Structure formats: structure tokens, C-alpha cells
Amino acid sequence: MELTRPRGTRDFLFEEMKQRKQVESTLKRIFEIYAYQEIKTPIFENLSLFTTKSGEEIVDQLYNFKDKGERDLALRPELTAPVARLYMNEMQKNAKPIKMYYYGSCFRYERPQKGRFRQFWQFGCEMIGGKFPEADAEVITMAHHALNELGLEGFEIHIGHLGLLRGLLKEAEVDESTQDHIMGLIDKGNVEELEIYLNNTQIDNATKNILLMVIEMKGNSNILDAVKEEIQGHELALKALHEFSDLLETLDDFGMDNYIVNLGIARGLDYYSGMVFEIYVPKLGAQKQICGGGTYNLVETFGGEKIESTGFAFGFDRLMNALLHENTDLGISTSSEVFVAPISNSTRGKSFEIAQNLRNAGISTEVDLARKKLKKILTYADNLGVKKVILIGEKDLLEGKLTVKDMKSRDQELISIEDVVNYIKNSLT
Numbered sequence: 071m072e073l074t075r076p077r078g079t080r081d082f083l084f085e086e087m088k089q090r091k092q093v094e095s096t097l098k099r100i101f102e103i104y105a106y107q108e109i110k111t112p113i114f115e116n117l118s119l120f121t122t123k124s125g126e127e128i129v130d131q132l133y134n135f136k137d138k139g140e141r142d143l144a145l146r147p148e149l150t151a152p153v154a155r156l157y158m159n160e161m162q163k164n165a166k167p168i169k170m171y172y173y174g175s176c177f178r179y180e181r182p183q184k185g186r187f188r189q190f191w192q193f194g195c196e197m198i199g200g201k202f203p204e205a206d207a208e209v210i211t212m213a214h215h216a217l218n219e220l221g222l223e224g225f226e227i228h229i230g231h232l233g234l235l236r237g238l239l240k241e242a243e244v245d246e247s248t249q250d251h252i253m254g255l256i257d258k259g260n261v262e263e264l265e266i267y268l269n270n271t272q273i274d275n276a277t278k279n280i281l282l283m284v285i286e287m288k289g290n291s292n293i294l295d296a297v298k299e300e301i302q303g304h305e306l307a308l309k310a311l312h313e314f315s316d317l318l319e320t321l322d323d324f325g326m327d328n329y330i331v332n333l334g335i336a337r338g339l340d341y342y343s344g345m346v347f348e349i350y351v352p353k354l355g356a357q358k359q360i361c362g363g364g365t366y367n368l369v370e371t372f373g374g375e376k377i378e379s380t381g382f383a384f385g386f387d388r389l390m391n392a393l394l395h396e397n398t399d400l401g402i403s404t405s406s407e408v409f410v411a412p413i414s415n416s417t418r419g420k421s422f423e424i425a426q427n428l429r430n431a432g433i434s435t436e437v438d439l440a441r442k443k444l445k446k447i448l449t450y451a452d453n454l455g456v457k458k459v460i461l462i463g464e465k466d467l468l469e470g471k472l473t474v475k476d477m478k479s480r481d482q483e484l485i486s487i488e489d490v491v492n493y494i495k496n497s498l499t
């Protein structure tokens with residue numbers, strides 16, 4: 071029997087789990103500050119949920135299978151489509167906007183490499199029914215706030231608007247599937263391949279040139295004037311540009327100016343319709359994108375009303391890589407603060423009683439369960455990194471006392487049993 075992990079999956083051990091939990095709880099706290107509420111959806115869904123509109127990239131990368139009842143199912147590659155499904159099933163009558171967040175694993179059958187896995191985690195949010203620029207602005211601001219709160223440095227927020235590119239293509243009467251293909255090539259960032267493809271289509275030269283120019287435009291909000299010059303006469307693209315400039319103004323009101331306007335963002339998923347954004351940590355190299363999101367209209371695609379939605383997902387594993395790359399202090403404490411050690415067999419029972427008193431007072435406590443000798447207990451406690459060891463000796467007990475040993479200074483103090491919980495509490499703060 072081969073006992074290896076499946077390709078593209080990982081095990082997480084104690085230290086890594088603590089770090090991940092810490093980051094998860096910070097993200098939860100920030101998302102809740104912005105009034106998002108947590109939801110959970112199934113790990114697998116009907117295959118058709120993802121084949122309807124999630125884009126070629128996703129479809130090729132699905133883990134899909136038939137169950138024993140011959141149903142076509144797929145492990146979720148992302149959570150936006152499941153959340154739109156959940157909205158259709160349960161929430162259509164809720165007051166809008168509905169703000170939801172999620173944390174869960176996703177599965178994509180892709181070539182594993184550093185920062186690219188077959189099972190990975192997303193921490194994301196969806197705001198269903200937020201149709202004004204303020205919804206987009208708040209979502210981007212929250213992503214920025216969360217990364218600041220985590221202490222991440224060196225990240226770049228790139229914001230674009232798909233309405234500009236799609237508007238140009240629509241006016242040039244390019245059909246939707248050709249548009250999707252072009253967006254896919256822009257997302258890949260391979261301009262040469264894009265030019266070859268464009269030259270093989272019927273798109274007029276003027277549109278082609280504008281498109282190739284616009285996707286290279288990056289900078290601060292001032293570049294919008296230059297873009298406006300280029301797209302004069304293209305009404306749909308101008309309308310998108312106007313929307314985009316409203317969004318940038320609203321971002322200003324939210325106090326958010328740490329971004330780069332990047333009109334070359336196309337996103338790998340086909341459901342986006344307006345603002346799109348991606349966050350990069352350049353030092354991560356090829357898998358530098360730690361977050362992606364934007365405005366979309368999946369509810370309408372699924373047969374519901376036209377309802378603007380916006381959201382994003384952090385690639386949790388890449389976010390962890392970025393934080394650990396910089397040795398960001400995540401403020402993680404050791405697992406146990408105290409170790410209770412009976413010195414002889416006769417004090418074993420008392421050691422459990424004292425451990426329970428400490429635990430009931432909320433102090434993380436380990437007690438000897440392996441009947442170790444004291445020397446071994448102290449080595450073990452050192453390895454665990456506990457701060458105090460409580461030694462329970464027969465003679466001390468007769469006097470109603472026990473010994474508290476500080477593992478850093480190695481100093482010992484005799485404390486009465488009644489005082490020990492308070493003593494430990496005070497010494498740990």
C-alpha cells in the first residue's frame with residue numbers, strides 16, 4: 071500500500087495550524103467589523119453549477135465524478151457560484167445588500183507548484199445586491215484593511231474595469247464566446263498570442279489597436295484622462311470609464327488611495343461584468359496573486375433577476391506564504407501555559423484536580439498522563455514551551471502547598487493550593 075499524500079495536497083502540523091488559525095481569526099474579525107456574516111456551503115455541488123459560467127479555465131480544472139446514483143458532481147473549485155446558488159435557494163426575499171463571508175477548501179486539478187495546489191483554501195466574501203460604486207469601494211477597502219491588520223507589507227492592489235474591454239468588443243460586434251477567449255488571453259498576459267488571435271478575427275484594426283493599448287495602461291487615477299482620449303466615440307467603453315471614475319472617487323471617500331489602476335486585468339473566470347481587482351505580492355514570484363475579485367451577475371445567469379453582486383477571495387495559502395516570507399509577527403502563543411507535574415505516584419490524583427481547577431479558570435494546562443519521571447517531565451515541558459510547571463510533592467501537600475517553577479528563570483516559589491489559580495493568572499498577564 072502506498073502511503074503518500076495525493077499530488078497537490080498537504081498536511082498541516084501544529085505550528086502551521088496555529089499560524090493559519092490566527093490569520094483566519096483576524097480575517098473573520100475584520101470581515102465582521104464590516105458587517106459580513108459567515109456561511110458554509112457543501113464541498114461538492116452539481117457539476118452544472120460550475121459549467122454554466124465559471125469559465126474554461128475552471129472547467130478544465132474540475133475534480134468531477136459520478137456518485138452511486140449516477141449524478142454528475144464536482145468538488146467546488148471556488149465559492150462564488152455556490153454562494154449565488156445559495157442565494158437563489160434561500161435568500162431571494164432578504165433585504166439587500168446581503169453580505170456573506172466564507173472560509174473553506176477548494177479543489178482544482180492543476181499542475182502543482184509553489185503556491186499552486188490541488189486542494190487550497192479561500193477566505194472570501196460576496197455582497198449580493200450592491201449595485202452602486204460604494205459597494206465595490208467598500209469591498210476593496212475591506213480587503214486592504216484586512217491585509218493591513220495582518221501586518222502584510224509589499225502588496226499591490228490593482229483595479230480595472232471589464233466594461234471597458236467588453237464594451238469595445240461589443241461595439242465591434244464580437245460574439246460572447248470570442249470575447250471570453252480574448253479575455254482569457256489578456257488574463258494570461260501573453261500579448262503575442264493575443265495579437266495573433268486578434269489578427270485572425272474580423273475585428274477592425276482601430277478596435278484592435280485601442281484594445282492592445284488599453285490593456286497596457288497602468289498608473290494612478292490620472293491615466294483615466296488618457297484612456298478617455300483613446301476611446302472617444304466608443305459609447306459603451308466611455309460609460310464603463312465613467313463608472314470606473316465614480317468608483318475611484320468613492321474609494322477616496324473611504325480613505326483608500328493605495329491602489330494601481332490597471333486596465334489589463336481580465337480575470338480567469340467568465341462571470342465578471344464590471345470592476346475587477348487583484349492583489350499581488352511580487353516577491354512570491356509566479357504565484358504572486360493572493361486575491362482576486364470583482365463585480366458579477368451570476369444570479370441572472372442562473373435564471374434569477376438581474377442583481378449586481380461583488381466580492382473577492384483571498385487565496386489563503388498564498389496569503390500565508392506572503393506573511394511567512396516576511397516573518398510577520400502573527401502574535402501566536404504556545405499551546406499550553408502550565409504543566410502540572412506530580413512528583414510521586416501518591417500525588418497523581420491531586421495533580422488532575424489542580425489541572426482541572428486551572429482549566430476551569432480558562433488557563434491552558436497540560437498534566438502528566440504518561441507517568442514520567444520528574445526530569446523527563448521538565449524536558450518535555452521545555453519542549454512544549456510552557457511558561458510554568460507546578461510541582462506537586464507529598465511533603466508540600468501535607469502543608470496545603472505546591473511549588474511553581476518558572477521555566478525561563480528556573481526560579482521556584484511555594485504557593486498555597488487555594489492561591490494557585492490566581493497566582494498563575496496574575497503571573498501570565
Ligand code: HAM
Pocket residue numbers: 147148149150151178180185186187188189190191192194195196338339359360361362363364366380381382383384385386387388
Ligand atoms: P480566483 O482568482 O480564481 O477567484 O481565486 C481567488 C484566489 O485563490 C487567487 O487569487 C489565488 O490567490 C487563490 N488560488 C486560486 N487557485 C489556486 C491554487 N490552485 N492554489 C492556491 N491558491 C489558489 C475566485 O475564485 C473567485 N471566486 C473570487 C471572487 C469572489 N470573485 C468574486 N467573489
